[in-house]
Amino acid sequence: MTEDLQELLFALCAAPGTPGDESEAARRAAWELSDCGETEIDRMGNVICRMGNQTAQQQILLDAHLDQVGLIVTRIETNGFLRVDRCGGTDRRVLPGSPVTVFGKEPLTGIVCCMPPHLTEGGEDKVESVDRMAIDLGLSTEEAQELVSPGDRVLVRAPQKRLLGTRITSPALDDRAGCAALIRCAQLLRNQTLSCGLTILLSSREEAGGQGAQTGAYSLEPTEAIAVDVSFAAQPGVDPAKCGKLGGGPMIGMAPILNRPMTNRLLELAKEHEIPYSMEIMGGETGTNADEIAVSRTGVPTAMVSIPLRYMHTPVEVIDTQDVAYTARLLAEYVKGVD
Secondary structure (H helix, E strand, C coil): CCCCCCHHHHHHHHCCCCCCHHHHHHHHHHHHHHHCCCHHEEEEHHHHEEEEECCCCCEEEEEEEECCEEEEEEEECCCEEEEEEEEEECHHHCCCCCCEEECCCCEEEEECCCHHHCCCHHHCCCCCHHHEEECCCCCHHHHHHHHHCCCCEEEEEEEECCCCCCCEEECCCCHHHHHHHHHHHHHHHHCCCCCCCEEEEECCHHHHHCHHHHEEEEEEEHHHEEEEEEEEEECCCCCCCHECCCCCCCCCEECCCCHHHHHHHHHHHHCCCCHHHHHHHCCCCCCCCHHHCCCCCCCCEEEEEEEEEEECCCCEEEHHHHHHHHHHHHHHHHCCCCC
């Protein structure tokens, strides 16, 4: 298991895992959890780790989604260029001119085509839809057809970097940061005697609809759950009232679909253990796996905790690793207090 938090985050983010094709990311995450409890990968590609007293009346589910946004190959054109579409909510504004890896029979390096500004007559201010973009592999039609098939996945390439202090940038921090928080929570609890059952669910397909969390929650039948995702961190142009602060701790969600007593307990624990936090107030659903989990079977009381993140759905997402550590501590304290 990887104990250093930054190394853990980089290892998780380096494993490719677009929606419906999370196997490599799942294997890495399952290995990280394997020393904490009985760990498996289910038929939906979810990673499941069981800890604590699995026969107890109270069964806690902690969820974070495993998949990342990317692209999917739709066809190979007669000139060897690949046509693609979104696989999850990739931000199309960052795609033109970006280097990518195409996961065909072998990983291939390509470039998302872009028009020279000299030829666009003002079109440089416009971004075409993703299904109108193409990828240049530098291959002939025959070579491309030999190595690539429709349905193959594509990820934008970007370096993983340590920034100043405890901040890092990497692709896939949405939501490998949440996965890292749950793995660190499991590490904090692995030598504890828990009176409740605890299940870590690193779920598939969130970026395509949350099917992994939906089926996972249905099969695991938790008595309560906490979903961990990322949310918007303060940056220029973002209303401070609608975002968290890097290094300011987890964002504790408050929404009609979430369970108010669980939310209040998280707030109490944050204050009691001097864990910095902020509130994230939403007027309806949360847009996270919490929405699917809360309505599983006859209903699951569900809370939500988010890690502040900048530049969501781009290959240069930024977090503060302190917020991951704070989130893990808050969740561990919550689990320890459940009888």
